[in-house]
Amino acid sequence: MKNFIQKIKKNYRDHFNMTNKPPRSISAFMQDMGEDEEAFKKYYKxxxxxxxxxxxxxxxxxxxxxxxxxxxxxxxxxxxxxxxxxxxxxxxxxxxxxxxxxxxxxxxxxxxxxxxxxxxxxxxxxxxxxxxxxxxxxxxxxxxxxxxxxxxxxxxxxxxxxxxxxxxxxxxxxxxxxxxxxxxxxxxxxxxxxxxxxxxxxxxxxxxxxxx
Amino acid sequence: MAKEIKSQESIPASKVQRAARFMRTGVKVGKNYIRHYARNTVKPGSGKDQLHEENARDIYDSLSELKGSALKIAQMMSMDKNMLPAAYSERFQMAQYSAPPLSYPLVVRTFNKDLGKSPDNLFDTFTKNAVNAASIGQVHQATKDGKKMAVKVQYPGVAQSVSSDLKMVKPFAVNILGLNDVDVNHYMDEVETMLLAETDYELELKRSKEISEATSHIPNLRFPKYYKDFSSRNILTMDWLEGAHLDVFLKTNPSQEIRNKIGQAMWTFYDYQIHHMKAVHADPHPGNFILNEEGKLGVIDFGAVKDIPDDFYNKYFVLLDSSLLEDDDKLMKVFINLKFIYEEDTQKDIDEIFNILKTMVELLGRPFRVDQFDFGNDDYFKEIYEFGEESSKAKALKFSKKPRGARDGLYLNRTYFGLYSILNQLKANISTKSFWHENKFDL
CATH class of the missing domain: 1.10.357.10 (Tetracycline Repressor, domain 2)
Structure with missing residues (x-):
C-alpha cells in the first residue's frame, strides 16, 4: 500500500516538473500510471x-x-x-x-x-x-x-x-x-x-x- | 548560548533598505556640517578636524551595518590616506575587524552545498562560532589529524551585491566626501574588478600557491598551506598560523629587533612583488598579516592581485629616479606621459598640479633614495598626512574634469600607503634596498 501511495506522489510531482501544471483529471493521471480512478479514490478524495x-x-x-x-x-x-x-x-x-x-x-x-x-x-x-x-x-x-x-x-x-x-x-x-x-x-x-x-x-x- | 560576537539587530536586506541606510548617512553628515558652521559663527576657527571626526563616526556607523562589499570599500578607502582626511581613515580602519557573524546553520549549509559534507564530518573539530571576522566572510578554527586549520566561509551573495553596493557608494563618495567625480569613477572600476576577484576563493587558492612559491626565499616570511579538498568557491581552508594581528601584537611590546625583522620581511615581500614579479598581491592592510614573537611575518590573504603592465611600470617607477627631482622638464614629461598632467591644461593648473606631484614624488620616494630608512620617524608621516590634506584642497585636482593618473597608479599608491603605514606602526628601521635597481628606464 505504502509503495502505491509513494508511486502516486512521485508521479504527481514528476508531472509538475515536466509540465509545470497539475494533471488534467484524476482519471487521466491514473491512466498514465496504468491504473484507474478507483485506485486513487481509495486514498484521496x-x-x-x-x-x-x-x-x-x-x-x-x-x-x-x-x-x-x-x-x-x-x-x-x-x-x-x-x-x-x-x-x-x-x-x-x-x-x-x-x-x-x-x-x-x-x-x-x-x-x-x-x-x-x-x-x-x-x-x-x-x-x-x-x-x-x-x-x-x-x-x-x-x-x-x-x-x-x-x-x-x-x-x-x-x-x-x-x-x-x-x-x-x-x-x-x-x-x-x-x-x-x-x-x-x-x-x-x-x-x-x-x-x-x-x-x-x-x-x-x-x-x-x-x-x- | 553565549554569543561571542553579538548579531546586529537587523541587517539591511534589500537594495532599497541599504540605499536608505546611505541616505541616512547623508542626512547625518549634512547635520554635522550645519553644526560645524554654527560653531564656526559662534567661535571661529574651531577646527575642521572635529568635523571630520564626527562625519567619520557617522559614516563608519552606517557602513559597519553593511556587510560585504560596502565594508570592503570602507576598508579600501581607509587605506588610501591620500583620498580621505586622516580622521575618516582612522575610523574606517576599525572596520577591518568587525562584521556580524554568519549563523552556524548557514555555515553547515554552505559546506553541504559546496563540499557535500557538513563541517563535523570533514574535520575532527570545528568551532561553531567564528573566531574572526573577515570582510567578506568569517573564520572558523578546525582541527584535522592533529593539525590546526583556519576555515574562511564567505557570506552568501557577496559577489552579486558588489556591483549594486558600489553604485550606491559612488554618489555618497562624490557628494559627502567631496571627491571628484572623475576620480571616483576611475577608482570604482578598479575596485569592482578587484572585489569580484576577491570573492572567488578558488582563485585565491591558486594565487596563494603561486606567490608563496615565488617568494619563499625571503627570510622571516611564512605562508599557510592551503587545502584544496576542503576548499571551494565559498570556503577556503588553510593552516592556522599562530600569532596576532598588528594591533594586538604591538601591545605585547615587541623589541626593536623583532619589529625590524618583521618590517624588513614586509618591505622585501612587497618590493620583490612590485619590482621583480611585477604583480602585487594582498593589499597591505593589517588584517592580512599574522605576526609572532619570533619576528616572523605570516601572510594570510591573497584576495587582491594586481598585475603591473610593463609599459606602465616603466612610465611610473621612473619617478623613483632621484635625478628627476633636479630636472623639472624631464619630470614634466613623465607626468604628461602618465596623464597626471595634460598638455591642454591651463598654465595655472599645470603649475599647481606639478608642484603637488613633485612634492608627492619626493615624499613617497624618500625611502628609496637612502639605504636605511626609519619608518618609526613620525615627522615623515606627519609630512605625508599634511601633504594629503593639502593636496585634497587643491582646486586644480578637486575640480578636475579629467582623470589624473592611470588606474594602475591608484592601486600602487594605495599599496605603498598601506605598506608605509604598517611599517610606521611597527616603528621599523630597515634596509630599503630595492629590486627597482634591476630595471632599466629610458628617460
Whole structure:
C-alpha cells in the first residue's frame, strides 16, 4: 500500500516538473500510471487532498532531518529555526514546479494568510514552532511578554510563508539570495523576540506612570 | 548560548533598505556640517578636524551595518590616506575587524552545498562560532589529524551585491566626501574588478600557491598551506598560523629587533612583488598579516592581485629616479606621459598640479633614495598626512574634469600607503634596498 501511495506522489510531482501544471483529471493521471480512478479514490478524495499530504510530507521530513543532526541539541533556538529553514529549502527543491504552481494559483494572495493546501504542513510546523518558542522562553533567549508571547509561534509561521514565497521568486545562483533572506529574517525575528530596547522603554514608562 | 560576537539587530536586506541606510548617512553628515558652521559663527576657527571626526563616526556607523562589499570599500578607502582626511581613515580602519557573524546553520549549509559534507564530518573539530571576522566572510578554527586549520566561509551573495553596493557608494563618495567625480569613477572600476576577484576563493587558492612559491626565499616570511579538498568557491581552508594581528601584537611590546625583522620581511615581500614579479598581491592592510614573537611575518590573504603592465611600470617607477627631482622638464614629461598632467591644461593648473606631484614624488620616494630608512620617524608621516590634506584642497585636482593618473597608479599608491603605514606602526628601521635597481628606464 505504502509503495502505491509513494508511486502516486512521485508521479504527481514528476508531472509538475515536466509540465509545470497539475494533471488534467484524476482519471487521466491514473491512466498514465496504468491504473484507474478507483485506485486513487481509495486514498484521496481529490488532488487537493494529495497536495495537502505532499506538503505535510515536506514538513515532516524537514523536521526529522533537522532533529537528526548531532549539533541540533546544542543549538540555540535561533539556530534551530535557521536549520529548519535551510533544510526546508533543500526538501522543497525536488518539488520546485509543484510549489511554484501552488503558490501562484492560491486563492488568497496576501502574505500571512495560510493557503488551504498548507493546513497540515502548518500543523506540523506549529508543533515544532511551539517547541522551540518554549525552549527559548526557558533559556531566556526569548522574552516572555504578557499577551504577546502566545503569538510568537504564529510569527515564526509568517516568516516561513514569507520565505517560501521568496524562494519561488529567487533566481540567484545556487539560491544564495534565499540563504541571505533566511539569515536576515531570522536574525530580525529573534532579535524582536529577545530583549529589545522597547522592553526597557516600556518598563521605564510603567515605572514613571506608577509613581504619579 | 553565549554569543561571542553579538548579531546586529537587523541587517539591511534589500537594495532599497541599504540605499536608505546611505541616505541616512547623508542626512547625518549634512547635520554635522550645519553644526560645524554654527560653531564656526559662534567661535571661529574651531577646527575642521572635529568635523571630520564626527562625519567619520557617522559614516563608519552606517557602513559597519553593511556587510560585504560596502565594508570592503570602507576598508579600501581607509587605506588610501591620500583620498580621505586622516580622521575618516582612522575610523574606517576599525572596520577591518568587525562584521556580524554568519549563523552556524548557514555555515553547515554552505559546506553541504559546496563540499557535500557538513563541517563535523570533514574535520575532527570545528568551532561553531567564528573566531574572526573577515570582510567578506568569517573564520572558523578546525582541527584535522592533529593539525590546526583556519576555515574562511564567505557570506552568501557577496559577489552579486558588489556591483549594486558600489553604485550606491559612488554618489555618497562624490557628494559627502567631496571627491571628484572623475576620480571616483576611475577608482570604482578598479575596485569592482578587484572585489569580484576577491570573492572567488578558488582563485585565491591558486594565487596563494603561486606567490608563496615565488617568494619563499625571503627570510622571516611564512605562508599557510592551503587545502584544496576542503576548499571551494565559498570556503577556503588553510593552516592556522599562530600569532596576532598588528594591533594586538604591538601591545605585547615587541623589541626593536623583532619589529625590524618583521618590517624588513614586509618591505622585501612587497618590493620583490612590485619590482621583480611585477604583480602585487594582498593589499597591505593589517588584517592580512599574522605576526609572532619570533619576528616572523605570516601572510594570510591573497584576495587582491594586481598585475603591473610593463609599459606602465616603466612610465611610473621612473619617478623613483632621484635625478628627476633636479630636472623639472624631464619630470614634466613623465607626468604628461602618465596623464597626471595634460598638455591642454591651463598654465595655472599645470603649475599647481606639478608642484603637488613633485612634492608627492619626493615624499613617497624618500625611502628609496637612502639605504636605511626609519619608518618609526613620525615627522615623515606627519609630512605625508599634511601633504594629503593639502593636496585634497587643491582646486586644480578637486575640480578636475579629467582623470589624473592611470588606474594602475591608484592601486600602487594605495599599496605603498598601506605598506608605509604598517611599517610606521611597527616603528621599523630597515634596509630599503630595492629590486627597482634591476630595471632599466629610458628617460
Amino acid at each position: 481529490s488532488f487537493s487532498d494529495l497536495d495537502k499530504e505532499i506538503w505535510k510530507d515536506i514538513a515532516v521530513s524537514t523536521i526529522t532531518r533537522v532533529k537528526a543532526e548531532d549539533v541540533y541539541i546544542d543549538y540555540a533556538v535561533r539556530e534551530k529555526m535557521l536549520s529548519f529553514l535551510y533544510t526546508l529549502v533543500e526538501e522543497m527543491k525536488p518539488y520546485r514546479a509543484f510549489v511554484n504552481y501552488q503558490f501562484k494559483h492560491k486563492k488568497n494572495g496576501r502574505i500571512g494568510i495560510t493557503p488551504k493546501f498548507l493546513d497540515d504542513f502548518k500543523t506540523e510546523f506549529m508543533s515544532f514552532s511551539h517547541e522551540i518558542v518554549n525552549e527559548g522562553l526557558d533559556t531566556t533567549e526569548i522574552i516572555n511578554r504578557p499577551f504577546i508571547s502566545e503569538k510568537y509561534a504564529d510569527a515564526l509561521w509568517v516568516e516561513v510563508l514569507f520565505l517560501i514565497s521568496f524562494w519561488i521568486r529567487d533566481n540567484s545562483a545556487n539560491g544564495e539570495s534565499t540563504d541571505a533572506a533566511i539569515e536576515k529574517t531570522s536574525n530580525f525575528a529573534f532579535d524582536l523576540l529577545g530583549q529589545t530596547p522597547l522592553d526597557s522603554a516600556f518598563d521605564l514608562v510603567k515605572f514613571l506612570f506608577q509613581r504619579k
